Structure formats: C-alpha cells, structure tokens
Amino acid sequence: MKDIITLGIESSCDETSVAVVKNGREVLSNVINTQIAIHTQFGGVVPEIASRKHIENISDVTEAALKQAGITFDNVDVIACTYGPGLVGALLVGVSYAKALSYAIDRPLVGTNHIEGHIAANYITNTKLEPPFLCLVISGGHTHLVHIKDYKNYEVLGKTRDDAIGEAFDKVARVIGLGYPGGPKVDSLAKEGVPNIQLPKTRFENLDFSFSGIKTAVINLHHKTPDINKADLCASFEKTITEELLENTLEASKKIGVKKIALAGGVSANSYIRSSFENLKTKGFEIYYPELKLCTDNAAMIASAGYYNFINGNISDLTLNAVPNLKLG
Numbered sequence: 257m258k259d260i261i262t263l264g265i266e267s268s269c270d271e272t273s274v275a276v277v278k279n280g281r282e283v284l285s286n287v288i289n290t291q292i293a294i295h296t297q298f299g300g301v302v303p304e305i306a307s308r309k310h311i312e313n314i315s316d317v318t319e320a321a322l323k324q325a326g327i328t329f330d331n332v333d334v335i336a337c338t339y340g341p342g343l344v345g346a347l348l349v350g351v352s353y354a355k356a357l358s359y360a361i362d363r364p365l366v367g368t369n370h371i372e373g374h375i376a377a378n379y380i381t382n383t384k385l386e387p388p389f390l391c392l393v394i395s396g397g398h399t400h401l402v403h404i405k406d407y408k409n410y411e412v413l414g415k416t417r418d419d420a421i422g423e424a425f426d427k428v429a430r431v432i433g434l435g436y437p438g439g440p441k442v443d444s445l446a447k448e449g450v451p452n453i454q455l456p457k458t459r460f461e462n463l464d465f466s467f468s469g470i471k472t473a474v475i476n477l478h479h480k481t482p483d484i485n486k487a488d489l490c491a492s493f494e495k496t497i498t499e500e501l502l503e504n505t506l507e508a509s510k511k512i513g514v515k516k517i518a519l520a521g522g523v524s525a526n527s528y529i530r531s532s533f534e535n536l537k538t539k540g541f542e543i544y545y546p547e548l549k550l551c552t553d554n555a556a557m558i559a560s561a562g563y564y565n566f567i568n569g570n571i572s573d574l575t576l577n578a579v580p581n582l583k584l585g
C-alpha cells in the first residue's frame with residue numbers, strides 16, 4: 257500500500273505547530289512554536305495575542321516542518337487541522353490556512369478534533385497500540401474518561417462537572433506563587449514534599465469528576481495558613497487528585513471490561529500520575545501514555561488523528577469552520 261503523508265496543523269491555543277507524519281504513526285517532523293513566554297507576563301493565555309502570533313508564525317512553521325521532513329508540498333497527501341475545541345480566533349488561523357492550502361495544492365482536508373489528537377498521540381509513541389482501550393484525557397481544558405471502541409467510535413463515560421484538571425493545577429500554582437504554566441511547577445515541587453495534608457475528594461455515583469472543591473480547599477488553606485509547606489501542599493494535591501483519577505478509571509475499566517488504559521493530554525506528563533498508573537501493571541493492566549513532548553499541544557498528534565479520519569472517510573470540505581466548543585464522540 258502507498259504511504260500516506262499527512263501534514264498536521266495545530267493552533268487551538270498558544271502553540272503554533274505543524275507536523276509531517278507518515279501513515280499516522282511515524283513522525284517525520286513536528287515543529288512547535290510556543291507562545292508561553294509571551295503569555296507568562298499576563299499569567300495566562302490572552303486570546304487576541306495568541307491569534308495574532310499564530311498569523312505571524314504559521315507560514316514559517318509550515319516551511320520548517322516540510323524542510324525538517326525533507327519533503328515539499330508535492331509529497332503531502334492529506335492536510336489535517338484542528339477545528340475545535342479551543343479559542344475561536346486561534347482555531348480560525350489554522351483552519352483558514354489549511355483550507356487555503358487544501359485548495360492551492362489540491363489535497364483533501366480533514367478537520368480534526370483536538371481531543372482526538374491528544375488521544376492519537378498514544379498511537380505515535382506506542383506503535384502497537386490499537387483500539388479498543390480506555391483513555392483518560394487529562395488536559396488544560398478537559399478531563400474525560402473515554403472508551404475508544406475503534407478509530408472512529410468513541411464513548412465518553414465520564415467527564416468533569418466543573419474545572420478541568422489542568423485548570424486546577426494551573427490555579428493552585430498561581431495562588432501559591434509558582435507561576436504559569438503551573439502543572440510542571442507543581443509536579444517538581446511536589447517531589448520535595450510529603451502528602452500529609454488532608455484534602456477533599458469528590459466522588460459521584462457515575463464516572464464524572466470534580467476538581468473545584470480541592471482547588472478551593474488548597475487556595476483557602478494557603479490563605480489561612482500562609483506559612484504552610486508548599487511542597488507538602490503540592491504533594492497532597494497531586495495524591496488526592498490522582499486517587500480520584502484512579503478510582504474512576506478502575507471503575508470504568510471494570511464496567512466495560514477493558515484492561516488496556518491510555519493517558520492523554522498535558523497533565524499526563526505529570527510524573528506522580530504516570531507512576532501511579534504505572535503501578536497498575538502489576539495488577540494485569542496495560543498502561544500507555546505519550547512521550548512527554550507529545551502530551552502537550554503539537555501537530556503530530558493532529559496529523560495522526562487526521563490520518564485515521566481520512567482512511568475512515570471522514571473528509572471535510574472548504575466550508576469547514578472553527579467550532580470552539582466541539583464535543584468528543
């Protein structure tokens with residue numbers, strides 16, 4: 257069978273990224289231009305600045321991705337772009353660029369769900385991984401437990417009722433003065449602490465999550481006890497939140513009878529969460545997660561998800577538009 261080369265384009269938040277991926281799994285290039293340094297001074301992503309930077313960067317990032325892969329537009333078979341969920345102005349840059357490119361080089365366009373992309377990052381790192389499996393998507397904007405039945409058939413089994421887990425990490429980090437983006441900072445400080453602080457855990461009758469309670473508890477504790485040990489606080493926060501993730505994931509696994517579990521999204525870079533899930537291997541579970549670079553936003557994961565959409569006939573036309581609140585499944 258002829259190789260299929262997918263050009264992936266990602267611009268849903270503050271990373272402009274373009275990648276070239278062969279047959280959905282082999283990354284030939286994955287160029288990521290991050291705006292973190294610009295947004296850090298504002299303590300979070302400023303949507304208008306993000307859109308403007310995407311416009312400034314997208315052509316150069318595309319050229320760099322083609323060059324690193326050693327190809328030209330002639331070699332591209334499919335163009336995949338994120339069309340949601342994300343910031344509307346940011347998404348529109350990638351979608352408009354992809355549409356124009358699809359028209360100019362006469363190649364099919366595949367609008368791709370950003371969360372499907374996070375899940376597909378697993379296919380790149382774990383080349384033998386095939387559905388069905390259970391995926392815990394833990395990112396900056398989402399917390400979903402998803403049954404991946406096959407490459408195009410997803411069922412969301414549980415999701416957060418309030419904050420996404422990444423938001424909770426970022427908020428906790430900001431309040432205790434660690435800065436933005438908070439997840440990696442909480443991760444490293446937690447390693448110096450012990451989880452000796454009791455924090456509230458939320459459980460529902462179904463497989464939903466909630467992180468607003470623990471986030472507020474950490475903030476209140478910090479305000480009421482300014483000299484509290486921040487490392488212990490981070491370690492306790494991570495431990496409690498991970499217990500919630502593990503309990504729901506194990507219940508979902510039992511419910512659907514699937515012992516293959518993948519983590520996805522930026523928070524799956526967290527070392528405590530990874531090692532806690534890794535421990536499940538001794539109980540007969542298969543555990544997968546993307547390599548660190550592929551956990552946070554990048555276009556290789558979009559190219560991979562786009563490839564599977566393409567071979568399953570999910571092709572878009574030039575009416576494709578950004579959908580900021582696009583749902584999964």
Ligand SMILES: Nc1ncnc2c1ncn2[C@@H]1O[C@H](COP(=O)(O)OP(=O)(O)OP(=O)(O)O)[C@@H](O)[C@H]1O
Pocket residue numbers: 268269341342370374394395396397398421422423425426437438439440443521522523524525526527551552553
């Ligand atoms: N080591 C880590 N530990 C905990 N959280 C982390 C770590 N590394 C990154 N994060 C968190 O991951 C999030 C960014 O991940 P991601 O790029 O998947 O989110 P997003 O693209 O903003 O949101 P979404 O994908 O839901 O639209 C941030 O909240 C960041 O703090």
Ligand SMILES: [Mg+2]
Pocket residue numbers: 370374395396522552553
């Ligand atoms: Mg993301």
